[in-house]
Amino acid sequence: MTLAIVSRLLVFRWRISSALGPKFGTQYTSIASMLVESAVLYSASALLFLIPFALNHPLANTFIQMLSEVQVCFSMILFSHKDTKLVDRSLPRC
Numbered sequence: 489m490t491l492a493i494v495s496r497l498l499v500f501r502w503r504i505s506s507a508l509g510p511k512f513g514t515q516y517t518s519i520a521s522m523l524v525e526s527a528v529l530y531s532a533s534a535l536l537f538l539i540p541f542a543l544n545h546p547l548a549n550t551f552i553q554m555l556s557e558v559q560v561c562f563s564m565i566l567f568s569h570k571d572t573k574l575v576d577r578s579l580p581r582c
Contacts, residue, residue: 490524494520494524497516497519497520497523498516498520500516501513501516501517501520504516526561529558529561530558533555533558536551536554537552537554
């Protein structure tokens, strides 16, 4: 699912860059990189749990505890970029 979202963002970046210039497509690249960065972290931790779980190995109990913490880190990665230049500061805040 993340791959579909990222590919759609990159297509939008390409369309906007070709219509308005390369300066206007940078926001889409930044958003795509944030999504990939956080999805890789969660996917790797999910595999660390699923492989021992499928093999019925007790090591899966260790990694299942880590999954909830990684889900929190997933959200923190996305929200940590709120102070970057992704959002135009001239827009009013809610």
